[in-house]
Amino acid sequence: MKLVSWNVNGFRACLNKNFAVFFSDINADVFCIQETKMQPEQADFSPSGYEKYFFSAEKKGYSGTAVYTKIKPLNVTLGINEKHMNEGRVITCEFEKFFLLCCYTPNSQNELKRIDYRMEFEDDLREYMIGLNKIKPVILCGDLNVAHTEIDLKNPKTNRENAGFSDRERGKFTELLDAGFTDSWRYMHPDVTGVYSWWSYRFNARKNNAGWRIDYFVVSNSIKNNITNTDILTDVSGSDHCPVFLEIDI
Numbered sequence: 001m002k003l004v005s006w007n008v009n010g011f012r013a014c015l016n017k018n019f020a021v022f023f024s025d026i027n028a029d030v031f032c033i034q035e036t037k038m039q040p041e042q043a044d045f046s047p048s049g050y051e052k053y054f055f056s057a058e059k060k061g062y063s064g065t066a067v068y069t070k071i072k073p074l075n076v077t078l079g080i081n082e083k084h085m086n087e088g089r090v091i092t093c094e095f096e097k098f099f100l101l102c103c104y105t106p107n108s109q110n111e112l113k114r115i116d117y118r119m120e121f122e123d124d125l126r127e128y129m130i131g132l133n134k135i136k137p138v139i140l141c142g143d144l145n146v147a148h149t150e151i152d153l154k155n156p157k158t159n160r161e162n163a164g165f166s167d168r169e170r171g172k173f174t175e176l177l178d179a180g181f182t183d184s185w186r187y188m189h190p191d192v193t194g195v196y197s198w199w200s201y202r203f204n205a206r207k208n209n210a211g212w213r214i215d216y217f218v219v220s221n222s223i224k225n226n227i228t229n230t231d232i233l234t235d236v237s238g239s240d241h242c243p244v245f246l247e248i249d250i
Contacts, residue, residue, distance in 0.1 A: 001248055004028040005141035005215060007104070007198070007241035011036040011066070012043050017238035023047060028245070029070050030093070032102035034143045036064035055079070057088040064088040065102045065142070071095060080128040084121060092132075097250050098223070099132045103142035108163040115168060118145075122172035130179055137220035137250070140181070143198075143241060144216050148173045148183065151193045152213040164214060182224040184217040184246055185232065197232050198241045206240075217246040226250055 004026055008014035011033060023031060024047070031050075036043075038061070040054040050068040055078045057063040065088055067076075073093040079085045080092075091102045103125070108115045132138050146169045150156035159165045177183060189195070196211025205211065217230060229247040236242050 001029045001250055002027070002245060003030045003032070003100070003139065003141060003217065003248070004243055004245045005032040005034070005102070005217065006243035007034040007143040007215060007239060009035050009037075009239040009241060011038050011045075011064075014238045015043060015045060019238055020045065020047075022236055022238070022243070023068075026243070026245070028068075030100060031068040032091075032100075032141050033066040033068075034064075034102065034104035036066050036088075037061050038064060040066075053091055053093070055088040055091045058086045062087070063104060065091050065104050067091050067093055067100075067102050069093060080124055084124065089121075090125070098137045098139055098220075099135075101129070101138065101140045101142075103140055103144065105143065105145040107145050108166065108169060110163065112161070112163060112166060115163075115166065119168060119172065122169075122176075126172075126176050126179055129176070129181070133180055133220050137223045138181070139220075139223075139246070139248070140218040141216065141244070141246070143214060144173070144218075145214055146170060146173050147212045147214055148186075151191075152196075154194075154196070154210040154212070164212060176218065180221050181218050182221055184219055184224070184227055184230045185213070185244070187224055188227060188230050195232050195234065197234075197244055201240055215241055215244045217244060219246075219248070223248065223250060 075094040077092040147153040197215035199206035
């Protein structure tokens, strides 16, 4: 099974940058999108053979997630609990043998002014995943807005305690892994450096590969050995993020 995840930083804008060509060429079984920044009726993209599910933020032009899937889910759940329903951040698709979560984790923002909400979201997401994992394996994908280790971004020293590389955010990702989950990219590429999934639009960051790896596929430990391939598609443009994908036998 091939799964793809991409923070498109505005779905309508990305559709004007050859998104449909990439979507067709990659031919994913499930394609997850973050930061749609739209309501479902605002973009006309309904590829043949796919079910589609949107979870949009109440605030127009903000956040939002979407899932396109060839396999009709047994069930689709929006949100993780009542506290986190207004920003369109998590879609859960239940399939026969696993749960798939498409997630756009809140950014802690400048000076970590939203870090307290971020920590609450992290704790609730982890507990939600632990509960699902007791039923069947879980695959979490999306923009998790954290570079976990120093080799996951170009300039760790100058970014220490900035949003996405604070000790508290990194610690929450460690807690998630310790709860029975695996970072698929690091599992397959434990020592690889210089491969990132997001670059600032400023300072020619993408041209200079001054990036961060903040887009993930995290899988239950029980299925980590089923991974056959995982990649970060750095050559694909159209957003300040690039797509990531996972191939897994499940």
